[in-house]
Amino acid sequence: MIFTIFKKELKDTLRDRRTLMMMLVIPMLIFPVIMNVFVSVSASFQEEAATKKIKIGIVGAPNNFLQTELNAIPASFGNKEVILYKDTLSMLADLKLDSLQLGAYVKLGFNTYLDSMKPAPLTFYFNATDMGMQERAEGYMEIIQEKAIQQRYLKLGVNQDKVNPIETTYTNIASDKEMVGKLAGGILPYIFIAFGFIGCMYPAIDLFTGEKERGTIETLLTTPVARWQILFGKMGVVVLSGLVAASCALLGLFLSIEVLDVVDNKEILNIIHSILSPTFIILLYSLLIPLTVFFAGVMIPIAVYAKSFKEAQSIITPLNIVMVMPAMVGFFPGVELNLVTACIPVVNIVLATKELIAGTLDFSLVALSFSVMFVLATLAVFVSYKRFDKETNVVM
Amino acid sequence: MIEVSNLSKEFVLNRQQRKELNTTEKTALAVDNISFKCEPGRVFSLLGPNGAGKTTTLRMLSTIFKPTSGTIKIAGIDAVSNSQEARKKIGFLTGSTGLYARLTPNELIQYFADLYGVSKKDLEERKERLYTLLDMKEFQNKRIGKLSTGMKQKVSICRTMIHDPEVVVFDEPTSGLDVITAENIIKLILDCKQQGKTVIFSSHIMSEVDLLCDDLAIIHKGKLLFSGTMSTFKENMKAENLTAEFIRLVHESQNA
Numbered sequence: 001m002i003f004t005i006f007k008k009e010l011k012d013t014l015r016d017r018r019t020l021m022m023m024l025v026i027p028m029l030i031f032p033v034i035m036n037v038f039v040s041v042s043a044s045f046q047e048e049a050a051t052k053k054i055k056i057g058i059v060g061a062p063n064n065f066l067q068t069e070l071n072a073i074p075a076s077f078g079n080k081e082v083i084l085y086k087d088t089l090s091m092l093a094d095l096k097l098d099s100l101q102l103g104a105y106v107k108l109g110f111n112t113y114l115d116s117m118k119p120a121p122l123t124f125y126f127n128a129t130d131m132g133m134q135e136r137a138e139g140y141m142e143i144i145q146e147k148a149i150q151q152r153y154l155k156l157g158v159n160q161d162k163v164n165p166i167e168t169t170y171t172n173i174a175s176d177k178e179m180v181g182k183l184a185g186g187i188l189p190y191i192f193i194a195f196g197f198i199g200c201m202y203p204a205i206d207l208f209t210g211e212k213e214r215g216t217i218e219t220l221l222t223t224p225v226a227r228w229q230i231l232f233g234k235m236g237v238v239v240l241s242g243l244v245a246a247s248c249a250l251l252g253l254f255l256s257i258e259v260l261d262v263v264d265n266k267e268i269l270n271i272i273h274s275i276l277s278p279t280f281i282i283l284l285y286s287l288l289i290p291l292t293v294f295f296a297g298v299m300i301p302i303a304v305y306a307k308s309f310k311e312a313q314s315i316i317t318p319l320n321i322v323m324v325m326p327a328m329v330g331f332f333p334g335v336e337l338n339l340v341t342a343c344i345p346v347v348n349i350v351l352a353t354k355e356l357i358a359g360t361l362d363f364s365l366v367a368l369s370f371s372v373m374f375v376l377a378t379l380a381v382f383v384s385y386k387r388f389d390k391e392t393n394v395v396m
Numbered sequence: 397m398i399e400v401s402n403l404s405k406e407f408v409l410n411r412q413q414r415k416e417l418n419t420t421e422k423t424a425l426a427v428d429n430i431s432f433k434c435e436p437g438r439v440f441s442l443l444g445p446n447g448a449g450k451t452t453t454l455r456m457l458s459t460i461f462k463p464t465s466g467t468i469k470i471a472g473i474d475a476v477s478n479s480q481e482a483r484k485k486i487g488f489l490t491g492s493t494g495l496y497a498r499l500t501p502n503e504l505i506q507y508f509a510d511l512y513g514v515s516k517k518d519l520e521e522r523k524e525r526l527y528t529l530l531d532m533k534e535f536q537n538k539r540i541g542k543l544s545t546g547m548k549q550k551v552s553i554c555r556t557m558i559h560d561p562e563v564v565v566f567d568e569p570t571s572g573l574d575v576i577t578a579e580n581i582i583k584l585i586l587d588c589k590q591q592g593k594t595v596i597f598s599s600h601i602m603s604e605v606d607l608l609c610d611d612l613a614i615i616h617k618g619k620l621l622f623s624g625t626m627s628t629f630k631e632n633m634k635a636e637n638l639t640a641e642f643i644r645l646v647h648e649s650q651n652a
Contacts, residue, residue: 216496
């Protein structure tokens with residue numbers, strides 16, 4: 001009987017355009033669209049930044065050290081044109097009008113300061129609303145400063161090695177897979193949780209509140225089928241919808257990486273391929289299924305209680321924030337799966353998935369996370385049953 | 397056969413309901429100790445003004461609600477302790493019944509036949525008979541959402557009768573329907589009577605009651621004001637017609 005109800009509800013759900021949009025279309029398309037836009041926008045910004053010619057104004061003596069060195073920096077560090085100004089006021093006026101992007105005030109006798117081994121004063125002017133100009137100036141100055149230091153070492157006859165007493169090497173012992181898992185691994189469960197929740201939402205409201213609102217539940221309750229069987233049949237569709245929506249989102253993300261070439265680093269691509277093994281997928285779903293059942297179990301009592309689609313939606317939508325917020329913990333570096341975090345619902349799934357991706361899995365903690373979610377899911381199902389069994393909730 | 401004895405139903409009122417009903421009482425007695433019997437091959441009518449307890453009574457008969465006290469027997473089965481078995485014997489149709497708009501009549505009938513455990517052979521036979529009788533063949537594969545009210549009503553009738561119930565419960569089945577569409581229901585009730593089924597229906601429309609019922613019960617504020625045959629009711633009438641007598645009885649009980 002459960003399967004008969006499940007089959008009918010699934011057919012009904014798959015014919016509902018709104019649910020289909022939320023379950024299949026949006027999750028599947030959101031990442032390809034976002035990533036495509038992101039990649040093309042950032043590529044066009046990079047291209048613009050690379051080809052953009054900036055004008056740098058200098059107030060100072062002709063052929064000062066800064067002017068000479070700026071002109072010597074190759075165009076590969078960004079196109080530029082150096083213009084000499086006679087006074088600061090006109091330079092600043094041009095900077096305000098954006099006909100100049102950077103301005104530098106080089107004190108008279110700048111070269112003499114350098115020659116006499118004194119710090120040469122230099123002021124850069126920029127408009128902070130013109131993004132990236134400070135960085136551009138800092139980049140140029142890093143090159144020029146290095147050259148000035150080298151010149152001083154030479155003049156003083158000092159071996160550079162003698163003023164650098166310690167040569168430090170920093171070696172990362174974490175594997176690339178671990179790095180990707182710990183730093184970016186939070187994204188995967190976050191996507192799953194967010195879309196899993198949205199995927200459950202519409203079928204839960206449609207199959208419970210909707211049936212009440214449309215007046216079809218009364219007839220269903222007069223059939224010789226136990227209420228728990230009706231509940232389980234419907235709940236199966238809610239859980240499946242959540243899983244399908246989340247899987248579609250992940251599939252969309254995977255397709256964006258594979259087809260749209262958003263990751264052009266081959267090493268990272270290889271890591272992603274090595275992460276996506278069948279064992280990983282099975283373990284991931286075994287963690288996420290109780291979570292989706294828990295979501296369904298939380299939504300169904302609300303959907304059963306609500307008298308209209310609108311009412312159910314107005315209660316469940318804010319709940320989305322409450323449920324998805326803990327998933328953001330996955331983005332914080334340093335938060336690890338331990339005996340405490342393994343007992344916090346949603347957070348435990350995010351952290352366990354991160355560990356799973358990084359390959360640093362402690363099975364006892366994963367088992368604890370799974371058990372916590374399983375108990376909560378069972379509890380949520382029980383609450384759903386109690387609500388569904390309450391006659392005044394089911395019939396209007 | 398339906399046998400109801402000392403049936404009561406009390407609802408616990410939440411704060412909002414107490415506010416709506418303008419009462420401080422924590423419970424509301426919707427049905428108060430009523431007893432009646434509906435015989436096979438006869439049509440029993442449950443009459444009463446709005447809020448009298450008709451729908452609650454019929455919902456208890458069809459096992460949607462559990463009674464607070466009292467017993468219900470449906471075709472000899474205790475509907476309170478063995479509700480699942482009793483449901484197999486009941487066909488339930490209300491005027492407010494909705495249908496799954498995204499399914500076709502064929503899919504809907506198949507679904508309910510599966511829920512009632514109707515065999516494939518019986519289903520095909522009954523489908524053929526009911527589709528012909530109700531002239532449903534033309535739209536059997538169209539989505540229900542695209543059907544007219546009359547067509548939907550026919551689908552509802554077919555859904556109610558597909559498991560060949562011994563007892564048929566109609567809760568204001570013609571409410572909101574035009575005369576032509578309501579005629580399908582009238583025909584169905586007469587057809588059920590002819591087949592020896594037990595029929596109980598609630599209605600506001602006195603002409604319908606006069607036309608169809610053999611026995612009737614009048615209920616007001618959960619209490620039974622009259623229960624007996626239609627002929628006894630007519631014989632003891634103090635008013636000119638059925639409607640006037642019904643109003644008189646209700647007013648009399650209010651003043652009592």
